[in-house]
Amino acid sequence: MNIRGIRAIYVFEMRRTLRTLSQSIVSPVLSTVLYFIVFGSAIGSRIQAINDIPYGAFIVPGLIMLTILGQSVSNASFGIYFPRFTGTIYEILSAPLSFIEIVLGYVGAAATKSVMLGVIVLLTAFFFVPMHIAHPFWMAFFLIMTSVTFSLLGFIIGIWADGFEKLQLIPLLIITPLTFLGGSFYSINMLPHFWYQVSLVNPVVYLVSGFRWSFYEHGDVSLMTSVTMIVAFTIVCLIIIGWIFKTGYGLKK
Template identity: 70%
Template sequence: MNWRAIQAIYIFEMSRTARTIWQSIVSPVLSTSLYFVVFGAAIGSRIPEIEGVSYGAFIVPGLIMLTLLTQSTMNASFGIYFPRFTGTIFEILSAPVAAFEIVLGYVGAAATKSIILGVIILATSWLFVPLSIAHPFWMVAYLVLTSFTFSLLGFIIGIWAEGFERLQIVPLLIITPLTFLGGTFYSISVLPPFWRDVALVNPVVYLISGFRWSFFEVSDVSHGVSFAMTLLFMAICLAVIWWMFRTGYKLKR
């Protein structure tokens, strides 16, 4: 394992975050805080509780997951796309660095940024609502696994994209709508039977449900199913990245 190469890629990507801290850290935290004010305070005052949990606290896991999914994807996609755009990707590919080490450096940095954001938002949420975590271990597990999984997805998007516009298509037009429809602000149990079945096709439902279970022990689907779906999605992303490097898809031409 070439740890020096992994460290070099990781530090370079993390230093970019330090240079754009307002865009990378401050802006997402402020946006999420506005959700707390609007949904937690204004709307939450009209909804006493959901499944025994105050509405303000109920939306906290969903808001953290919303940030994790979008930021992990966007950070990782830009991280690998920019070297492709400038042509420096060929220097990395020609260096004595394995594909796994390249992926670990870029994805590790993107996931770290998302985890930092998730922790900051979690700490900020205590300023707005009383919060308790029933299963800290599983909360951290979902936080880390989700960050890495969607950073892998972002890495795939960064290789697939032909321009900066394409980098925004999946996060803005697919992931964000799926997150809003995945139970971020409500439980899918309140939906009519038909739409509840439709919602179960949405993979984000399982991520939010499992993460919420780690806080309050309430969920739309069982914890075991949620965790298995998270691992399955990660395995699919790893398989796609392996295929991309094996075939040189948009990397060697």
């Protein structure tokens, strides 16, 4: 295995993150803080507790998910799309790197950044709302798995996109609505039966539910259902990426 090659891509991507610190870290943290102020402290104080969890604390796992889903997708998609756009991808393709090594470099860096952001948002949350983490292991599991899986999805989008517009298309039109409708700010048990059933089609529901369970031992679906769904989603992404490298789709003519 070309460990040095993986490390080179990883370090390069992490350096890009540090170079654009305000865009990469400060901006998402700031917008999450605004969510806490508006929904947690201002409006949240007038909303009754959900499953005995104060509303401000209830939305914390959802807000962290909102951040890491969006950041994983955008960071990984940009990471692989930009070398395609500038032409520097030739260097990656002509290096003695397997597709797994390329994915490990790019997705590893994107997921690391998302985990960092998730932790920063979590620490920020402690300043605004009283809360505790019931199951730190499962919290870390969902944080890391969600970051990795959605970075894989971002990688696929970055290879599929043939312009900056397409690069934004899926995050804006699919990921953001799914996240908002995936129980980030409410429990899907509060919905009428029909919309509850519709929500179960949304994969983000399982991620938010599992993540929230790790904090408060309360989720919209069972823990194992959440775990199964995220593992299944990871496998689907890996199969698609395997096909991309096998066929050269979007990378090799």
